[in-house]
Amino acid sequence: MTLETVSREPTSTIDWSQPIGFKYRHPRSHIKYIWTKETGWDKGELVRGNHTVTMDIAATALHYGQTCFEGMKAFRMKDGKIRIFRPELNAQRIQESCKAASMEAPPLPVFLDALRRVVEDNLDFVPPQGSNGSMYIRPFVFGSGPQLGLSPAPEFTFIILVNPVGPYYAGGMGSPVKALIAHSLDRAAPHGTGNTKLGGNYAPVFASTSVASAKGFTVNLFLDAATNTHIEEFATSNFAGCKRGADGKTIYVTPRSGSILKGVTNRSCAELASRHLGWNVERREISWDEVKDFDEVVATGTAVVMTPIGEIHREIKRPGKKVKVSADTGATTGAYDWDKDAEEEVGAEVDVQIVK
Numbered sequence: 211m212t213l214e215t216v217s218r219e220p221t222s223t224i225d226w227s228q229p230i231g232f233k234y235r236h237p238r239s240h241i242k243y244i245w246t247k248e249t250g251w252d253k254g255e256l257v258r259g260n261h262t263v264t265m266d267i268a269a270t271a272l273h274y275g276q277t278c279f280e281g282m283k284a285f286r287m288k289d290g291k292i293r294i295f296r297p298e299l300n301a302q303r304i305q306e307s308c309k310a311a312s313m314e315a316p317p318l319p320v321f322l323d324a325l326r327r328v329v330e331d332n333l334d335f336v337p338p339q340g341s342n343g344s345m346y347i348r349p350f351v352f353g354s355g356p357q358l359g360l361s362p363a364p365e366f367t368f369i370i371l372v373n374p375v376g377p378y379y380a381g382g383m384g385s386p387v388k389a390l391i392a393h394s395l396d397r398a399a400p401h402g403t404g405n406t407k408l409g410g411n412y413a414p415v416f417a418s419t420s421v422a423s424a425k426g427f428t429v430n431l432f433l434d435a436a437t438n439t440h441i442e443e444f445a446t447s448n449f450a451g452c453k454r455g456a457d458g459k460t461i462y463v464t465p466r467s468g469s470i471l472k473g474v475t476n477r478s479c480a481e482l483a484s485r486h487l488g489w490n491v492e493r494r495e496i497s498w499d500e501v502k503d504f505d506e507v508v509a510t511g512t513a514v515v516m517t518p519i520g521e522i523h524r525e526i527k528r529p530g531k532k533v534k535v536s537a538d539t540g541a542t543t544g545a546y547d548w549d550k551d552a553e554e555e556v557g558a559e560v561d562v563q564i565v566k
């Protein structure tokens with residue numbers, strides 16, 4: 211999607227010569243739409259100078275995580291135009307996420323109109339051409355109406371916030387990062403919602419990311435929850451690798467799985483590799499054992515762009531022996547103690563395998 215021909219210059223309130231990182235800076239405005247059964251989606255309002263929302267304390271987003279989001283980017287191009295990268299694909303994906311959480315989704319025309327209006331109102335927050343920055347666009351939908359029982363909200367809010375960003379990982383695309391496969395958390399269940407951008411898929415990753423970070427890793431990589439043998443995706447992004455095939459051609463290999471996100475960046479890289487570089491593309495199961503055969507591995511995503519992965523470490527947890535913590539908590543012999551009547555795993559060990 212291309213916006214106006216002559217765009218406003220970047221604002222001087224931000225020093226574009228310095229790294230701007232990936233932090234929220236409260237630009238001029240966001241756009242907000244409300245849906246109710248009676249009204250459908252309203253016409254949307256550009257909200258300037260106020261970066262908060264007010265909602266009922268029984269809103270389903272707050273209790274049941276009825277919320278999803280998207281991520282895309284607008285770029286200031288050499289010809290002075292501002293272009294948004296493949297927004298129709300994000301519009302489609304937000305519809306899938308909304309469906310997974312029984313939410314009303316903004317129809318495509320509403321989504322695209324919202325994008326145009328909010329980016330145009332914040333054109334001076336699109337980083338300068340050549341600065342290595344872009345405008346991150348974060349659409350999100352959430353249940354904003356009250357509902358105490360386990361069913362969808364009577365009102366939904368759709369907001370798009372925009373924000374100038376630099377690289378998600380400090381070194382950007384030029385600095386390989388280290389990834390850790392830890393086994394304390396499964397990101398997504400086989401028939402769960404890991405293929406959507408529901409908020410609940412992301413908060414559980416905060417803890418494992420901070421543990422990984424304390425050990426010197428930048429990102430967690432997850433295996434499939436059922437067998438722990440196949441690569442799924444990174445906490446922030448998709449996994450892709452390349453290697454040489456038997457015919458001498460390079461192959462772009464990326465996982466096929468029902469529990470990973472359908473990344474727009476990953477899809478675009480695969481399409482470019484196939485159509486412009488003449489590479490083969492394979493979207494299939496990738497076993498952990500195959501990872502060592504890749505010439506390169508990258509994390510692909512809107513925020514992380516294409517981040518090279520320099521090393522992947524895998525923790526191998528050997529199951530410990532199960533022991534009964536207490537054997538005499540039967541209700542007949544005294545007060546039942548729920549906490550004592552438990553099994554505890556002892557003797558678990560953690561090994562590390564490294565793939566460079």
Ligand code: COI
Binds near residue numbers: 446511512513
């Ligand atoms: C994006 O790339 O837009 C994402 O949603 C990833 C998020 C963890 C920042």
